[in-house]
Amino acid sequence: MYTADRPSLGWIAGQGSWTAHFSDTALEQIAELVGPLFDVSTRNILPDGGAQNPVFLIAEGWGYSYYDFPDGRRHVVDVHPPGEIIGVAAACSRHNAPRVSTLTQVTAARLDGAVLRKRQDTSDDMARGLSRLLAAQQADLIDQMGSLARHTAYERVAAFLLRLYERLEKGAPTGRGVFACPVSQQVMGDLLGLSVVHVNRSLRRLAEDGILHKRASDVEILDARALRRLAVG
Amino acid sequence: MYTADRPSLGWIAGQGSWTAHFSDTALEQIAELVGPLFDVSTRNILPDGGAQNPVFLIAEGWGYSYYDFPDGRRHVVDVHPPGEIIGVAAACSRHNAPRVSTLTQVTAARLDGAVLRKRQDTSDDMARGLSRLLAAQQADLIDQMGSLARHTAYERVAAFLLRLYERLEKGAPTGRGVFACPVSQQVMGDLLGLSVVHVNRSLRRLAEDGILHKRASDVEILDARALRRLAVG
DNA sequence: CGTGGCTTTGAGGTAGCTCAAAACTCGTGG
DNA sequence: CCACGAGTTTTGAGCTACCTCAAAGCCACG
Incomplete structure (x- = not known):
């Protein structure tokens, strides 16, 4: 080890x-x-x-x-x-x-x-x-904290993934709108104050709405503008 | 001015x-x-x-x-x-x-x-x-943040007031279990991610349960042990 | 003594929860 | 190479904590 x-x-x-x-x-x-x-x-x-x-x-x-x-x-x-x-x-x-x-x-x-x-x-x-x-x-x-205090579940998930994207881009810009995210829905729930089930449903809705798509270990941003609008509140 | x-x-x-x-x-x-x-x-x-x-x-x-x-x-x-x-x-x-x-x-x-x-x-x-x-x-x-993410409303209110108490005691210890708190329920709500109405009901329940009593501009702790138990989760 | 902010209470709605189970993924050992 | 098991994702169904709307009472201050 x-x-x-x-x-x-x-x-x-x-x-x-x-x-x-x-x-x-x-x-x-x-x-x-x-x-x-x-x-x-x-x-x-x-x-x-x-x-x-x-x-x-x-x-x-x-x-x-x-x-x-x-x-x-x-x-x-x-x-x-x-x-x-x-x-x-x-x-x-x-x-x-x-x-x-x-x-x-x-x-x-x-x-x-x-x-x-x-x-x-x-x-x-x-x-x-x-x-x-x-x-x-x-x-x-x-x-x-602001996200936890005042966002809905849908917004929290969106805001979290956007923050993560921007953090990763700061280190190594790709401009591609796809980024690594090997974060399980359980962990996202415990981070965002949500149940796994509801994280799952929020992600589903974000995909259906054409905003972003989370796969097993990465995320594809489909509509950056809409995502940003969601995350700001 | x-x-x-x-x-x-x-x-x-x-x-x-x-x-x-x-x-x-x-x-x-x-x-x-x-x-x-x-x-x-x-x-x-x-x-x-x-x-x-x-x-x-x-x-x-x-x-x-x-x-x-x-x-x-x-x-x-x-x-x-x-x-x-x-x-x-x-x-x-x-x-x-x-x-x-x-x-x-x-x-x-x-x-x-x-x-x-x-x-x-x-x-x-x-x-x-x-x-x-x-x-x-x-x-x-x-x-x-932990309180926001994982506590119920009741616990959040309790934990907030306990934190405040401990902060004030650190500066000027009184040991009396009564402390200044001119914080409106609206502000507490915006701090704890709750509606005013629900802050009000949580405070009421804390008083009914004999844990603490918030008045206009101060708080009296009635059962420090129970309060601490609540706040820790 | 009126006006604005705060608190309190009631009633009804909903976002997000719990419980439960099925489908999927993936690493491990046979 | 397959079977197994643990963790994860997904979906359904029903429940509740917390929300919104509304209105009344209260208090402080001008």
Whole structure:
């Protein structure tokens, strides 16, 4: 399960668009702190390696982060395309870290959140990078919250897929209106506060209405204009 | 409407618990950047003073921040007790700033988010403080999202009031189980993704069940244990 | 003492839920 | 190469939590 390699600076810098928030110096530090790459198969939890606040870098594959409620309900905070960094805010604030599970086979690396938090105090470059990353993440979260609070199921599904599309396009623009999305309807439900059944029906309706078509692991946008109109509310 | 005074460093340091995230040096900078105190009456929007991304300090009174949807729906992001700082993430990420409106008469001060963002780049102390503040805020937001996604109306109302209580206690512990809450049911609805009518019925039921009692501008907790059980899910 | 916002209550509608079961997909082992 | 099993998607049927509309009472403030 463990691969021998440790990710290099160059590798890290080439990851998701989050790296743009950090200076080279800060990325070098992250490269130093991060552990070896390891593989996790589909539908498995990323191991925390004993850290209170693990931070994960996803090199390949898709994951999602979530919290379990004591009674079995589950809140999926976000899905994570390849290249993302996960758990930074929890690490820096000493809050409960979310669990991270996989949607596909994943190759990831881990670093200890406690160490990252220490760097936040000791390295100016790190502090600056973190503040930029966290500010950007917060803005996205608030978008998502607005969708949860005020959108219908149909709109939530549309808005989620549009946000995902735009996130992926930011990293690697294709302009093609088709994007990877190996996200099960169960996970979408737990992210959007809906039952699986209703996610299914909403997707069906989006397809019938000629707005988008979700297949097993990708999505085709059929009418970008209408989609955008839906997602804005 | 404008009072002449400019808030002093001492004043700022005595504000909400957010100041704990910042060093004295950073607080001094904030003190320098912040404009004069001004008053806004109940049910009014805080003026942005022409800034793209205004950041507000609330000295006295309560406010709430929100986004309007084009069709009239409204998403209230959070309510703000006296002493809070509002709009930091939007300023640092150049995203759309929320509007801020008042629940009571408010005395506030404003600073230009663009200037704050510049300081984030030029001052190490500021960057560090911001990264800590933003990390803590993000953790709270994720809690709130979980409530939106997975709680019933009854639980959402309970969880919101409990969170508010704990926030207020953190700043000024009383241990009394009674706390200020001049939040209208309309605003609670727009925060929790519920209709006013249903907020009203949920509050009624919480009172009937002997859990808590909301009055015009405060809340009395009747059964803290039961409340906590409800809020956790 | 009238007016606007807030709260409260009733009545009826509907979006989204639960339960249940069938069809499909895909990785695994024989 | 097939059969099996676990997870996922899809569909149907019935239920309920929450919504909308409407109206009345209440309170604060000018």
